[in-house]
Amino acid sequence: MSVSNRINAKFAQLAKQKRAGLVTFITAGDPNLDVFEQILAKLPEAGSDIIELGMPFSDPMADGPAIQLANQRALKNGMTLKKTLAAVAKFRKQDQNTPIILMGYYNPIFHMGVQNFVEQAREVGVDGLIIVDLPVEEDDELCHPARTQDLDWVRLVTPTTDAKRLSKILKNSSGFLYYVSIAGITGTASAKGSNVKKAIEDIRKQSSLPIAVGFGIKTKEQVQQTAQYADAVVVGSAIVNKIEQAKADNKTAEQTCEAVISFVRELSSGLS
Amino acid sequence: MSAEPLSKPESYQSGPDSMGHFGQFGGRFVAETLMPLILEVEEAYYKYKDDPEFRTELEGLAKDYVGRPSPLYYAKRLTEELGGAKIYFKRDELNHTGAHKINNTLGQILLAKRMGKKRIIAETGAGQHGVATATVCALFNLPCVVYMGETDIKRQAPNVFRMKLLGAEIVSVTSGTATLKDAMNDALRDWVANVEDTFYIIGTAAGPHPYPEMVRDFQSVIGIETKQQLQQAEQQLPDAVVACIGGGSNAIGLFHPFLDDENVKIYGVEAAGRGVDSGLHAASLTGGQPGVLHGNRTYLLQDEDGQITDAHSISAGLDYPGIGPEHSWLHDIGRVSYVSVTDDEALEAFQLCCRLEGIIPALEPSHALAFVTELAPKMNKDEILVMNMCGRGDKDVFTVAEALGVEI
Numbered sequence: 001m002s003v004s005n006r007i008n009a010k011f012a013q014l015a016k017q018k019r020a021g022l023v024t025f026i027t028a029g030d031p032n033l034d035v036f037e038q039i040l041a042k043l044p045e046a047g048s049d050i051i052e053l054g055m056p057f058s059d060p061m062a063d064g065p066a067i068q069l070a071n072q073r074a075l076k077n078g079m080t081l082k083k084t085l086a087a088v089a090k091f092r093k094q095d096q097n098t099p100i101i102l103m104g105y106y107n108p109i110f111h112m113g114v115q116n117f118v119e120q121a122r123e124v125g126v127d128g129l130i131i132v133d134l135p136v137e138e139d140d141e142l143c144h145p146a147r148t149q150d151l152d153w154v155r156l157v158t159p160t161t162d163a164k165r166l167s168k169i170l171k172n173s174s175g176f177l178y179y180v181s182i183a184g185i186t187g188t189a190s191a192k193g194s195n196v197k198k199a200i201e202d203i204r205k206q207s208s209l210p211i212a213v214g215f216g217i218k219t220k221e222q223v224q225q226t227a228q229y230a231d232a233v234v235v236g237s238a239i240v241n242k243i244e245q246a247k248a249d250n251k252t253a254e255q256t257c258e259a260v261i262s263f264v265r266e267l268s269s270g271l272s
Numbered sequence: 273m274s275a276e277p278l279s280k281p282e283s284y285q286s287g288p289d290s291m292g293h294f295g296q297f298g299g300r301f302v303a304e305t306l307m308p309l310i311l312e313v314e315e316a317y318y319k320y321k322d323d324p325e326f327r328t329e330l331e332g333l334a335k336d337y338v339g340r341p342s343p344l345y346y347a348k349r350l351t352e353e354l355g356g357a358k359i360y361f362k363r364d365e366l367n368h369t370g371a372h373k374i375n376n377t378l379g380q381i382l383l384a385k386r387m388g389k390k391r392i393i394a395e396t397g398a399g400q401h402g403v404a405t406a407t408v409c410a411l412f413n414l415p416c417v418v419y420m421g422e423t424d425i426k427r428q429a430p431n432v433f434r435m436k437l438l439g440a441e442i443v444s445v446t447s448g449t450a451t452l453k454d455a456m457n458d459a460l461r462d463w464v465a466n467v468e469d470t471f472y473i474i475g476t477a478a479g480p481h482p483y484p485e486m487v488r489d490f491q492s493v494i495g496i497e498t499k500q501q502l503q504q505a506e507q508q509l510p511d512a513v514v515a516c517i518g519g520g521s522n523a524i525g526l527f528h529p530f531l532d533d534e535n536v537k538i539y540g541v542e543a544a545g546r547g548v549d550s551g552l553h554a555a556s557l558t559g560g561q562p563g564v565l566h567g568n569r570t571y572l573l574q575d576e577d578g579q580i581t582d583a584h585s586i587s588a589g590l591d592y593p594g595i596g597p598e599h600s601w602l603h604d605i606g607r608v609s610y611v612s613v614t615d616d617e618a619l620e621a622f623q624l625c626c627r628l629e630g631i632i633p634a635l636e637p638s639h640a641l642a643f644v645t646e647l648a649p650k651m652n653k654d655e656i657l658v659m660n661m662c663g664r665g666d667k668d669v670f671t672v673a674e675a676l677g678v679e680i
Binding site: 056057058059060061062064065068072075080081082105106107108109110111112132133134135136137138155156157158159160161162165169180182183184185188 | 291299300301302303304305306307308309447448453454457460461464465467468561562563564565566567569572574576577578579580581
């Protein structure tokens with residue numbers, strides 16, 4: 001099965017079930033490799049339809065405090081890009097169907113070597129990439145090499161994207177589109193539903209790709225509301241916050257894992 | 273990325289290309305939310321940069337408010353002491369606010385005004401760019417928010433107070449390592465959240481295109497004046513020009529007008545902190561590798577996983593793990609020689625300058641001066657060397673006292 005099919009198959013399945021999917025974001029290696037792998041393994045059964053894995057970076061410029069801290073925890077405990085790819089390989093041994101999208105910043109990939117990275121990513125079973133600091137103007141860097149390896153290139157569409165720019169963004173986009181519902185960083189304000197709905201309608205006039213909506217979505221209720229017009233709903237900072245909270249409360253590894261998984265279960269229960 | 277041929281270009285002054293590249297360096301590596309605004313800044317900059325009304329306003333303020341042209345001064349006693357090349361200082365420390373930074377903030381705020389922006393943000397390390405931004409914001413009555421690392425706020429208290437007096441709001445940055453790079457991250461985060469009304473005045477010749485080009489152009493007044501002034505004083509070009517480099521704005525400003533004068537040797541001086549081998553330094557070219565951060569590809573201090581590592585320098589203004597992309601290019605094609613100087617060497621040069629010339633230099637140009645003490649004696653007495661004295665040292669006296677073990 002070619003890698004891009006995992007994403008297509010998932011959205012086809014969701015369409016059949018007449019429901020929106022849940023995209024869960026966690027940072028690879030947060031709070032450490034062991035607990036992260038436990039959480040990752042349990043995400044699908046908790047109701048995560050698509051897993052978005054953050055590749056830790058020292059300078060996550062588009063992220064708010066929650067994900068910044070997640071990056072710092074992971075890096076402090078020795079997480080690297082190589083270990084992230086190894087964790088995906090391990091996950092794929094038990095799960096052949098849940099799509100995995102790697103999200104992050106370009107420098108660690110550039111440093112590893114683009115060709116080396118895209119080949120390894122494909123081999124371990126990554127399905128797509130979201131690279132925050134690579135706009136369409138820099139497509140030669142990684143977008144084209146990734147597409148050559150059948151990795152989907154998932155782009156962000158934002159409230160600052162106008163019609164002219166949208167057509168540029170749609171070119172070379174694949175898998176799905178990620179609509180960022182606020183102009184801002186992750187984990188901060190929540191968007192006004194009516195604005196997002198309108199924006200999604202505008203995008204659908206130009207593209208048949210599924211649309212995931214994220215940024216500022218923190219509760220089961222918000223997930224349900226967003227699911228009325230999105231094909232998938234992304235929750236990130238709110239999940240990652242559970243890890244920070246568990247750490248602050250001196251929870252054990254199992255308790256930390258359980259805190260995250262039960263929250264994901266709660267979020268996904270709104271989508272059945 | 274395609275391999276760039278490193279053959280000699282037709283002109284060293286032709287960059288960047290339309291995508292903001294200097295060879296393989298530069299570019300626009302920013303979040304999609306910012307792209308429309310970055311393109312808007314580029315469009316506005318190209319529209320106004322040669323606009324007569326814009327130039328007149330900028331040049332008028334540069335003259336009457338900043339005090340330009342800054343003098344080109346023959347440092348006679350230093351020349352005699354070193355016994356080699358004739359040494360001139362370009363006196364940009366005499367500018368209003370005490371450094372070259374205001375050349376750029378003035379240009380950018382005039383652009384922000386024309387773009388109809390209502391709010392200014394900036395990052396600062398030592399506080400010089402923060403002060404220069406707060407100054408022009410006071411002048412133009414625009415609210416100003418300056419992002420500054422918590423660590424830097426502690427060690428640059430006088431500049432923090434100056435910014436507050438000028439009406440700026442200082443945001444203490446505690447994320448990451450709480451230094452200049454994190455201040456820049458937080459300024460970018462602010463910008464993403466306030467794209468509609470906010471203009472980001474970047475202080476160094478780095479960041480996404482068009483910033484490296486724009487900052488260079490506003491700072492090039494340093495090199496243009498130097499050329500004219502030396503022509504008048506000596507009827508010739510200098511044999512060598514020297515400037516210190518953190519991000520590299522004063523250096524590119526001095527260097528750029530001389531790039532195609534191939535007989536002029538050009539030296540950029542990075543901060544080697546406690547020594548490049550110690551790992552505690554800020555010498556991105558000497559000790560770093562190409563990478564992508566803060567909107568551009570350039571040489572960066574980073575580890576084997578591509579994580580950005582901390583810079584170290586006694587001079588807060590050089591304490592940055594990157595460098596402007598044009599410098600990375602000039603380094604790779606070999607037009608400019610980049611060298612490095614340690615904290616201790618800079619401290620010695622600082623004291624030498626005080627004693628011989630009656631000028632208390634900032635710690636940043638003290639790095640350039642330390643290299644001058646090495647270079648000048650190797651040059652002939654009929655040769656001429658120009659160093660940019662890019663900032664004055666008032667802000668550094670506490671740091672220097674501490675380093676010398678003196679209580680004040």
